[in-house]
Amino acid sequence: MLDVGPLDAFYGDSHIVQNVSITIGDGEGVAILGRNGVGKSTLFKSIMNGGPRVDGPIRLRGEDITGLPSFARARRGLGFVPEDRRIYPHLTVAENIAMGGHAARADRPPYTLEDIFGFFPLLRDLQTRRGFELSGGQQQLLAIARAIYGRPDCLLLDEPTEGLAPVIVEDLARQINAFRAANGTACLIAEQNVRFARTCTERLYLIDSGVIVFSGTWAEFDAQADLQQRYLAV
Amino acid sequence: MLAEFLSPLFNGLFSAMVVFLFATGLTLIFGILRILNFAHGGFFMLGAYLAFTLVRLIGGDMSIASYLLVSIAAGIAVGFCGLVVERLIFRRLQHVDEAYSLIATYALLLISEGAVKAIWGVSFHSATTPSALGSAVVVGDLVMPVFAIFIIALGVLCYAVLEWILQHTAVGKLMKSLASDPWMAGMLGINVPRFYAWIVVIGFFLAGLAGGLLLPNQTLSPNLASVFVVQAFGVLIVGGMGNIRGAFLASILLCVIDSYGSIVFSQVPGIFFYVAMAVMLLARPQGLIAGARL
Numbered sequence: 044m045l046d047v048g049p050l051d052a053f054y055g056d057s058h059i060v061q062n063v064s065i066t067i068g069d070g071e072g073v074a075i076l077g078r079n080g081v082g083k084s085t086l087f088k089s090i091m092n093g094g095p096r097v098d099g100p101i102r103l104r105g106e107d108i109t110g111l112p113s114f115a116r117a118r119r120g121l122g123f124v125p126e127d128r129r130i131y132p133h134l135t136v137a138e139n140i141a142m143g144g145h146a147a148r149a150d151r152p153p154y155t156l157e158d159i160f161g162f163f164p165l166l167r168d169l170q171t172r173r174g175f176e177l178s179g180g181q182q183q184l185l186a187i188a189r190a191i192y193g194r195p196d197c198l199l200l201d202e203p204t205e206g207l208a209p210v211i212v213e214d215l216a217r218q219i220n221a222f223r224a225a226n227g228t229a230c231l232i233a234e235q236n237v238r239f240a241r242t243c244t245e246r247l248y249l250i251d252s253g254v255i256v257f258s259g260t261w262a263e264f265d266a267q268a269d270l271q272q273r274y275l276a277v
Numbered sequence: 278m279l280a281e282f283l284s285p286l287f288n289g290l291f292s293a294m295v296v297f298l299f300a301t302g303l304t305l306i307f308g309i310l311r312i313l314n315f316a317h318g319g320f321f322m323l324g325a326y327l328a329f330t331l332v333r334l335i336g337g338d339m340s341i342a343s344y345l346l347v348s349i350a351a352g353i354a355v356g357f358c359g360l361v362v363e364r365l366i367f368r369r370l371q372h373v374d375e376a377y378s379l380i381a382t383y384a385l386l387l388i389s390e391g392a393v394k395a396i397w398g399v400s401f402h403s404a405t406t407p408s409a410l411g412s413a414v415v416v417g418d419l420v421m422p423v424f425a426i427f428i429i430a431l432g433v434l435c436y437a438v439l440e441w442i443l444q445h446t447a448v449g450k451l452m453k454s455l456a457s458d459p460w461m462a463g464m465l466g467i468n469v470p471r472f473y474a475w476i477v478v479i480g481f482f483l484a485g486l487a488g489g490l491l492l493p494n495q496t497l498s499p500n501l502a503s504v505f506v507v508q509a510f511g512v513l514i515v516g517g518m519g520n521i522r523g524a525f526l527a528s529i530l531l532c533v534i535d536s537y538g539s540i541v542f543s544q545v546p547g548i549f550f551y552v553a554m555a556v557m558l559l560a561r562p563q564g565l566i567a568g569a570r571l
Contacts (some may be wrong), residue, residue: 063478091464117466129461138450146466193466 044069050099052089059085061253070227072244082253083233086200117146122195126202129188132175143192144159153193162222180211197229204236280419289536291425294432297528300509302483308519308571309476318502324351324488334386339407348489355485356478406493436525460487472543498568511554517564
């Protein structure tokens with residue numbers, strides 16, 4: 044469904060992402076694990092054409108989207124939640140969600156607000172709150188709701204658990220899984236939280252200094268005990 | 278007695294709305310695209326000259342309706358210029374240093390001045406005020422020209438319409454969202470470049486419209502481009518860098534202070550606009566309405 048690379052990405056002269064290839068099947072959940080600053084966010088922004096200079100192909104549902112601007116990629120079915128969430132502070136929760144409707148395809152209308160509140164019940168009570176009045180966990184939930192509102196084929200979540208309390212992280216994992224199970228939405232998650240990533244995905248890539256150092260299922264990951272120590276422990 | 282106190286207020290409000298009408302397009306483009314358009318005055322002037330030519334073609338005395346229609350026609354023509362300018366110039370300024378914006382729009386100002394000289398020549402022209410707006414209202418010893426009352430009303434109306442659009446319509450909320458975070462808007466599937474093109478067209482339309490509306494008040498010469506620019510920049514900065522409500526309030530504040538100041542210190546007329554601006558920037562360097570764009 045989403046075939047990336049082999050891809051190189053640069054900020055100025057810095058070669059951040061190096062020869063990275065990843066694929067995500069229909070409805071599949073895939074994690075990208077790695078420490079801070081190894082290129083996870085740059086990879087996501089490259090997939091969305093949101094900043095870095097990118098060299099290499101990106102295909103979505105077989106269609107070449109290399110060179111398309113961000114908005115066109117969103118409209119072709121990529122729902123992106125950036126690391127810093129970027130909720131619009133002056134808009135209400137309901138208005139923030141509705142902003143995601145711009146990505147809906149002509150042949151596939153967006154979800155209704157009612158659908159969204161079904162997936163994320165917490166947002167129902169918050170719908171008239173403004174973006175600046177939300178806690179970090181609420182903002183994260185809202186950012187995800189906004190990204191799925193336009194019915195994407197693939198959801199891209201950049202460090203969704205960053206800065207969230209453990210109990211909220213558990214809640215988030217449950218809701219994401221329930222949504223994906225019901226709608227068959229593929230999902231690419233960049234994470235440092237191994238537990239959360241394991242709950243939400245079927246396989247993973249491990250990235251270090253812009254290079255993929257491991258790719259496989261969670262069982263294969265667990266079989267190599269040193270991986271976590273070498274590439275994830277602080 | 279009455280006139281001594283109220284006449285400066287009235288005159289101040291009149292110049293405030295003249296400056297505000299001039300500054301709306303400038304404020305809108307700066308608020309959303311973050312491009313400080315030095316050429317704004319040039320396209321305001323182009324609007325005034327186009328309206329002048331239309332008035333000549335129609336001939337005779339103008340009704341208020343034809344005066345408004347001529348101004349709108351001038352606005353639409355200048356809006357088309359905006360479309361061309363956006364394609365050729367503004368689109369290329371999005372991802373480069375601000376210094377390039379200043380140079381490019383300053384060059385555009387020179388081009389617009391040159392175009393006006395080439396088409397209409399360097400001699401002075403003036404249009405007469407429509408006779409329906411030519412009289413004055415007298416209250417006690419306070420004399421208020423109808424044209425000035427009309428411009429004040431138009432300025433307030435223009436502000437009210439823009440404010441209503443920004444605060445209460447879906448388009449307005451979208452404009453504020455794009456002003457505050459265009460990157461995320463693109464990620465959510467909004468065609469940001471096309472949206473920017475519309476804003477430039479609307480900004481230029483407002484410049485041309487203001488040129489037509491203020492025509493009866495102006496002497497046409499190629500210097501018209503720079504008459505209001507400095508005051509408009511002052512209003513833009515004091516208002517809070519691209520905030521329509523801020524620009525409206527700043528226009529009133531600065532122009533009314535200037536108007537009273539010029540009565541008290543009549544040997545230095547016009548200086549109090551800048552004194553008030555300097556004081557405001559010292560007291561509130563972030564502007565009257567800071568934080569919120571538009």
